[in-house]
Amino acid sequence: MPIVSGMHFVYTVQPGDTLFSIARRFGSSVADIESANALYPPFTDPGLIFPGQVLIVTRPGTNQTSQVIAPGDNLYRLAQRYSTTVDLLFGINPQLADPGLIYVNDQLLIPAFVYQVETGDTLNKIASQFGMPLSDVLKANEQRPGFSPDVIYPGYRFLIPLPSSANIVVFSPFPGTQITRGTKLAGFARAFEGAILYKIADANGTTVTNEAPIQASEGGPAFGSYSIPIKFDRNPTAQTGELWVYARSANDGSIIDLVKVRVLF
Structure with a gap:
């Protein structure tokens, strides 16, 4: 089962970003970002990204997934995205002093891991093997380039929420x-x-x-x-x-x- 090891960053493309600048910032590579997010023909021209797209960027390191805060983000929206609670997100990020105060470019630990699609996968199969509702997988991957509920591609990477309760x-x-x-x-x-x-x-x-x-x-x-x-x-x-x-x-x-x-x- 191809769960991807490494340190993962969930990054929202900003005006002026390029794949090269994103790869350099997070210690990844352009080729890895392209593969993980289906940034290649026929889905898009090579290297073409748009502000607002949500990318998974991976580099070698401890297994952990962090959300890079973008303009407009708040803990409530992130809790909705990852099927968890504001209290839990605040509680697992002790660097935060106030749940209402997060800042652009902050990196917050999120309860999620990264799965790489293999041949024969479907979204229903992926959700089933991890024992979670399909809707949770869909929410976690909104605004991802190359993402479709109907067709998925080997090599593409999905964010999968971790099992949690309120506490x-x-x-x-x-x-x-x-x-x-x-x-x-x-x-x-x-x-x-x-x-x-x-x-x-x-x-x-x-x-x-x-x-x-x-x-x-x-x-x-x-x-x-x-x-x-x-x-x-x-x-x-x-x-x-x-x-x-x-x-x-x-x-x-x-x-x-x-x-x-x-x-x-």
């Missing part, structure tokens, strides 16, 4: 990827005293990991980071399953803020 987001493992004992489970959470939980079940209903604790670096009302190695209490009996990350209500112990991540074994 929890899972950055690792990526949905639809294989996990084993020791795979890193990581993300951000806002919970009382930073206490959240996880468990894993396979497609046959076998509990692979019993409910187990996770301790975030901070307790609510702040968002804290978390990172632990996944444990297995039993061997999986199927090739697919779900990882659940959640909290429990202090009132009645029920599951709240549930995030489900489709996984492979």
